[in-house]
Each structure stands twice: as C-alpha cells, then as structure tokens.
Amino acid sequence: AEQKAYLIETLKQHKQITGMKMEYFNESEDVVIFRASVTSTGRGTISAEDAFYMENGKVKRHIALTLVPDADYEKIGTVWKD
Numbered sequence: 001a002e003q004k005a006y007l008i009e010t011l012k013q014h015k016q017i018t019g020m021k022m023e024y025f026n027e028s029e030d031v032v033i034f035r036a037s038v039t040s041t042g043r044g045t046i047s048a049e050d051a052f053y054m055e056n057g058k059v060k061r062h063i064a065l066t067l068v069p070d071a072d073y074e075k076i077g078t079v080w081k082d
Helices: 002-014
Strands: 017-027 031-040 044-055 058-064
Touching: 002 058
Parallel strands: none
Antiparallel strands: 017 031, 031 044, 044 058
C-alpha cells in the first residue's frame, strides 16, 4: 500500500508526461534496474533511476535513486530521517 501511494503521488507531480527515454535497463531473476529520462509538464526533464526487487512476480522492495529538488517528500511519506 505504501509503495502504491508513493508511486501515485510521484506520478501526480509530473502532470502530463510528454517524453520518455530508456537509457539503461537490466534485469536478473529477482532484480530490475533502470535509468530513464522523463519529460513532463509538471517537472521538466528528470533522470529517473530505480531498482525493483521482485518476489513471485511482484515488487517486494523498490528503491528510488531519483531525488527531485522541489518534491515534498514529507507529504509523500519518504522524508529522510536520522
């Protein structure tokens, strides 16, 4: 549920996606990693870098390596804490 909420909130901030380019993609039995350029009306162009750990064909863990400067991470629920 938390992963779904994070992805929904992140995608909302893009508004309309106007372009996407896969720059790197690799997968193994249980991991998918990629880097893509995403252009949208809400964010301009950003580099999205992510890793998905899979289990039984479903995402078990997601690591977003993309930090967008103007994102409200506290609202999304992914703020860094010491």
